[in-house]
Amino acid sequence: MATYEVFLKKDGKDEYRHAGALDAANDELALVMARETYIRRAEGNRVWVVNREHLLMAGDDFISPNADKPHRHHDGAAVAARRKAAREADSSEAGNDE
Amino acid sequence: MSNEAALREFLLAFADDEHLIGQQHTEWIGVAPFLEEDLAFSSIGQDELGHAVLLYELVCEIDGVEPTDAAIDALAYGRSAEEYRSSAFTEFGTTDWAEALVRHWIYDMVEDLRWQLVAESSHAGLASVAVRAQREEAYHRRHAEALIGSLVTTPGRVELERALDTVLALLPSLLAPVAGIEEMVAAGVTAAPLSSKSSDIASQINAAFDGEYEVQVGSGARQERSSAFGPLMARMREVLDLDPDAVW
Secondary structure, rough: OOOEEEEEEEEOOOEEEEEEEEEOOOOHHHHHHHHHHOOOOOOOEEEEEEEEEHHOOOOOOHHHHHHHOOOHHHOHHHHHHHHHOOOOOOOOOHHOOO | OHHHHHHHHHHHHHHHHHHHHHHHOOOOOOOOOOOOHHHHHHHHHHHOOOOOHHHHHHHHHHHHHOOOOOHHHHHHHOOOOHHHHOHHHOOOOOOOOHHHHHHHHHHHHOOOOOOOOOOOOOHHHHHHHHHHHHHHHHHHHHHHHHHHHOOOOOOOHHHHHHHHHHHHHHHHHOOOOOOOOOHHHHOOOOOOHHHHHHHHHHHHHHHOOOOOOOOOOOOOOOOOOOHHHHHHHHHHHOOHHOOOOOOO
């Protein structure tokens, strides 16, 4: 038995979203079982079923150093303030020329 | 036999099989061998019950009765045993998963052929029911074939072969011609009797099992019920019988 992850997408611009997982003996059975387990009420119009073995996975060790980089969490406020100050400086210079 | 009487026999045989097989499948709710199969198998059972309703509606039309829920229920649950036209194949009750699975596989193989035979029926109502049913049958067959195809190469094959012996002994009853079938073929209601498909069915079974099984056609025009019918009907009517006049 292998574990499969199931992703569903509705027609339109929505992206595929994870719906859940299931165990199956082979790919065909995984697809067949996914239909009644996750799409019995037509929750999506399209489905991806992926054997978990085929997912590229990484965990905490790989990702956690990035948790300590506050400079990547800027909201643009500092840059916006500097640009505003620069604009105001420009317009007061222009005013002086008149 | 008048054409109308023959049509009623033909439709009832199909509807009663669909109704009873739907009941048999849905009895696996909660006890199928794994969760995903529990959902899939009982969904397939629901589909079959839906086909039965559509066919009973066509019977109501012949009887000149408005096809209300009460009228459908009266046909589904309210007749005496001799008025049913179900086959021993669908009446057979089992708590053995291998038997349930092999029966599902062969039933849907036969049902698919049955719909194909009426897909271009001169009876417009029946032809339109066939279109809808065939879309659902594609999934039923894929489900059954995926399970049989993967189990047949495992040690579980022994169980399947044992079950196949049981189910093949019942299969002639499903293929037995109904009363008035010649009239129905002549009128273009069905392209041919289901019994004409027995070698097609045998070759599908033999392809899956690499075997040399033979498929026989029964007789009796479905006028008699098997011993499994009474207990099955009692299970189906269990709640209804608590208060036959209850309003739902």
